Amino acid sequence: xxxxxxxxxxxxxxxxxxxxxxxLATAGLSVVLLERGRWQTFDDHDHDELISQRTTVLGxxxxxDDERHRRVVRLxxxxxxxxxxxxAYGNNAGCVGGGTLSYGAMAWRFMEQDFRMxxxxxxxxxxxxxxxxxxxxxxxxxxxxAEQEIGVAGDADANPFQAPRRKPYPMPPFAYNTExxxxxxxxxxxxxxxxxxxxxxxxxxxxxxxxxxxxRSCVGFAxxxxxxxxTQNTVIPAAIRTGNCRVFTGxxxxxxxxxxxxxxxxxxxxxxxxxxQRQEADLVVISASATESARLLLNSKSRLFPAxxxxxxxxxxxxxxxxxxxxxxxxxxxxxxxxxxxxxTIGICDFNHGNPGIRGGAMLANExxxxxxxxxxxxxxxxxxxxxxxxxxxxxxxxRSVGVQGPIQEMPVFExxxxxxxxxxxxxxxxxxxxxxxxxxxxxxxxxxxAEKAELWLKETGxxxxxxxxxxxxxxxxxxxxxxxxMGNDPKxxxxxxxxxxxxxxxxxxxxxxxxxxxxxxxPVLTIMALGYWASSHIVKEQGLEARG
Amino acid sequence: MQDPLSRRQFILVSALxxxxxxxxxxxxxxxxxxxxxxxxxxxxxxLADQVIPPDDVPGGKDAGVAEFIDRQLRGPYRxxxxxxxxxxxxxxxxxxxxxxxxxxxxxxxxxxxLLQALEADRVPEGIWAPGEAREFFRLVADHCLQGYYGSxxxxxxRNFASWKMLGLDTPQVLGRVxxxx
Numbered sequence: 061x062x063x064x065x066x067x068x069x070x071x072x073x074x075x076x077x078x079x080x081x082x083x084l085a086t087a088g089l090s091v092v093l094l095e096r097g098r099w100q101t102f103d104d105h106d107h108d109e110l111i112s113q114r115t116t117v118l119g120x121x122x123x124x125d126d127e128r129h130r131r132v133v134r135l136x137x138x139x140x141x142x143x144x145x146x147x148a149y150g151n152n153a154g155c156v157g158g159g160t161l162s163y164g165a166m167a168w169r170f171m172e173q174d175f176r177m178x179x180x181x182x183x184x185x186x187x188x189x190x191x192x193x194x195x196x197x198x199x200x201x202x203x204x205x206a207e208q209e210i211g212v213a214g215d216a217d218a219n220p221f222q223a224p225r226r227k228p229y230p231m232p233p234f235a236y237n238t239e240x241x242x243x244x245x246x247x248x249x250x251x252x253x254x255x256x257x258x259x260x261x262x263x264x265x266x267x268x269x270x271x272x273x274x275x276r277s278c279v280g281f282a283x284x285x286x287x288x289x290x291t292q293n294t295v296i297p298a299a300i301r302t303g304n305c306r307v308f309t310g311x312x313x314x315x316x317x318x319x320x321x322x323x324x325x326x327x328x329x330x331x332x333x334x335x336x337q338r339q340e341a342d343l344v345v346i347s348a349s350a351t352e353s354a355r356l357l358l359n360s361k362s363r364l365f366p367a368x369x370x371x372x373x374x375x376x377x378x379x380x381x382x383x384x385x386x387x388x389x390x391x392x393x394x395x396x397x398x399x400x401x402x403x404x405t406i407g408i409c410d411f412n413h414g415n416p417g418i419r420g421g422a423m424l425a426n427e428x429x430x431x432x433x434x435x436x437x438x439x440x441x442x443x444x445x446x447x448x449x450x451x452x453x454x455x456x457x458x459x460r461s462v463g464v465q466g467p468i469q470e471m472p473v474f475e476x477x478x479x480x481x482x483x484x485x486x487x488x489x490x491x492x493x494x495x496x497x498x499x500x501x502x503x504x505x506x507x508x509x510x511a512e513k514a515e516l517w518l519k520e521t522g523x524x525x526x527x528x529x530x531x532x533x534x535x536x537x538x539x540x541x542x543x544x545x546x547m548g549n550d551p552k553x554x555x556x557x558x559x560x561x562x563x564x565x566x567x568x569x570x571x572x573x574x575x576x577x578x579x580x581x582x583x584p585v586l587t588i589m590a591l592g593y594w595a596s597s598h599i600v601k602e603q604g605l606e607a608r609g
Numbered sequence: 610m611q612d613p614l615s616r617r618q619f620i621l622v623s624a625l626x627x628x629x630x631x632x633x634x635x636x637x638x639x640x641x642x643x644x645x646x647x648x649x650x651x652x653x654x655x656l657a658d659q660v661i662p663p664d665d666v667p668g669g670k671d672a673g674v675a676e677f678i679d680r681q682l683r684g685p686y687r688x689x690x691x692x693x694x695x696x697x698x699x700x701x702x703x704x705x706x707x708x709x710x711x712x713x714x715x716x717x718x719x720x721x722x723l724l725q726a727l728e729a730d731r732v733p734e735g736i737w738a739p740g741e742a743r744e745f746f747r748l749v750a751d752h753c754l755q756g757y758y759g760s761x762x763x764x765x766x767r768n769f770a771s772w773k774m775l776g777l778d779t780p781q782v783l784g785r786v787x788x789x790x
Contacts, residue, residue, distance in 0.1 A: 108759070118755075118763065
């Protein structure tokens, strides 16, 4: 049931929404946090690879479900309706904690250059590459807050390319596993600068939760000992403890409501029994991830906003980005598998910037443990996919292979976009997101460059056979979806201002990866959390809200 | 202190528990109808052994891959049911036409050759639509791999066959907090 009017309603209990709810509640403001999914535990899925967030062939353990959700995606020359468990859906997650419940938990800060991509590199033809209206230094204190409050293990002195930081990580770094040790030695020989990956995961007991037990089922799974730090076991419980925040699960936002003056008045949503409810609030924060946040704005049409909220200049849903992962695999004579999870332990930032002929680049890291079914897809070109050849490969190389890859910083493309479909509706009758467009050709060049570096590294490590994997020009978005509600100073070429406030609605904010102008050559979650703290600080200071009980 | 049961209450409770136990044993006997006919199941088992052939480690058939697929066709793979019904029949028809017998009765190497032909879309005319043979075989092969390597909770990977082959402890030993080396 809705509360009486509250100070803030936050849509989406993920990486950013959880932070915003906690910050506002801690400041004494009343908050309703709406989440379409539910609270999840390890027991809901066990170590079941086939329903993990990485391999969703039998469904998404952490939502959304195939029964009630749909998207339409342009594949080739036609639009196709897809289910959440199908790859083309571009799912992140749908549960309390969002992606942070089941993520791999890499805790990257973007680099200074990542906020100034256009100034440094110039905009390639066919792209909308732009600088952020804020700098790394604006965000630095909020990165720090995210690291300290949610919890990161890492070595603050080990990466010579990182942007300046004031405080060390709150937990010591994880040791290298076998792959990490092999790759460290070869990286040094090549003149690279390897370091232990920063992780939102307890390397020591902290915050009332255990240290990591190094099981193999990490990325894609909820942690069975709560060693992974997500918003569901850190800031959201903290928000609830203030007594000022209510979490409504199983609630699906339909639209943001506005009044005759064009101010947001709350959110219309469907409760767990599919009844339409209204939650009124002094301000509304949308943190539903790049695809769903754009969809919610576009579905919030009124006389004043006939094309949807924030969409006066047709920028909502544009510039959908993700990460075109590229890299290489190598096969080895000796065993490289040690069953010490999560698996990804070592990275380099030697190729994030300053690459000849390339705009940006990516960090490179060794892969998380490849579970047995996923490994059936790790094959050099031309390999047998079935039969004796398949089984032989699986048996021989499951324990003798290493993958190195990185998230290519994509060039934003205006036509890579989220719209609402004119026909297809979800279980509640809400028009679904329609995704179309393709990545910029330069992304493939960056991918080729990074794959060559990854292959070089693997060869130096002693791989007897290597092959590259370069992402193609398909539809963007997916797990690291971003960019659809761009942050900027000019209302004609962006959706929100530098504090994540929608340009023409004073009390409406979008706080998640949607606001990213560019998406970094890194997993974006720590930046999304930092933006949660950044926007909250502005809301608390500038909105002048009187606490409502 | 509770009163002991009266005789009337005792009879009522006895009758209810008898009814309940009859109900539960009926439930235990109830098995949802399998998705495959016995012939289809034999064919799927043969396909599973082609995708993951038996050697000193069980192949797809003995690891329960057909059971895995059957269960999924009654669950999340309901949407593939029609493809299986028609695709399996077409494989047997192809087999009869090119080798004179249903697929499951062919020698192992003959089966392999037939599947290689399907995968290359080299099929007799009039059975498959263009590209259909390849698409169906890839679907089945992928499902076989899922059943063989996925969690045994779904009916495949019987006795952790594939995980043992890969040297993975089963169940996972928890608390491996000491990083080796």
